[in-house]
Amino acid sequence: MDEKPAAKRLVPAALQHIAAMYAGVVTPPLIIGQAVGLDTAGRTRLIAASLLIAGLATLLQTLGIRRFAGNRLPFVNAASSAGITPMLAIAETTAKGHQLPAIYGAVMVAGVVCLAVGPFFGKLLRFFPPLVTGVVITLIGVTLMPVPVGWAQGGDLVAVSLGAGIIPLAAPTFYADFPAWAQTVLGSGISAGALVAVALNLFFHHLGTRSTPRAAVLSAASSGSGTQIP
DSSP, X not given: OOOXXXXXXXXXXXXXXXXXXXXXXXXXXXXXXXXXXXXXXXXXXXXXXXXXXXXXXXXXXXXXXXXTBOOOOSOOOOOOGGGHHHHHHHHHHSOTTSXXXXXXXXXXXXXXXXXXXXXXXXXXXXXXXXXXXXXXXXXXXXXXXXXXXXXXXXXXXXXXXHHHHHHHHHOTTTTTTSOHHHHHHHTSHHHHHHHHHHHHHHIIIIXXXXXXXXXXXXXXXXXTOOOOOO
């Protein structure tokens, strides 16, 4: 627990954690922001708030405050997807313009309840064996599946990213001969798929678009349109 690994082990592990947790942090605000009709700026602020709170909660959990708070375990506190469904229900049943305040209020009340039952929850763990928690986690994923499926209609980029994420599951020894830092980052399907998706999106949808106008002109010129290229 008190081991301090070298930077060459810490940095890849941190990168893996960030890649694995980033999607979990930004997905809830994206879904909720779309449901309540926020514009791009509003959703950006919602994502920024989610990242900020996730970072603060992670520091609180990992560093701790004496015996008052924090379990001092090396994991990232991300936004929970379990609350998305009730938040969407609140958004659907609340008048437009009052949806976010209603969701915020519900979250704060839920937080107070969690703080109240937290000290006693350990005694209830026997009622939540792996069978129960496994079913709950599976249902959360199945319930939210239509959302990412709708977002992921991106053709080849999505297929390549999913393929990169499946490799560690289908062939666990695929990266066995890679350097230790690469095994740490790519050995997780979530982090591998997320990193590939981010890289492909940057290359094809951002960096690649800078040369698109000139490429179009060159194509037109080569077809005999008479366009002069300086």
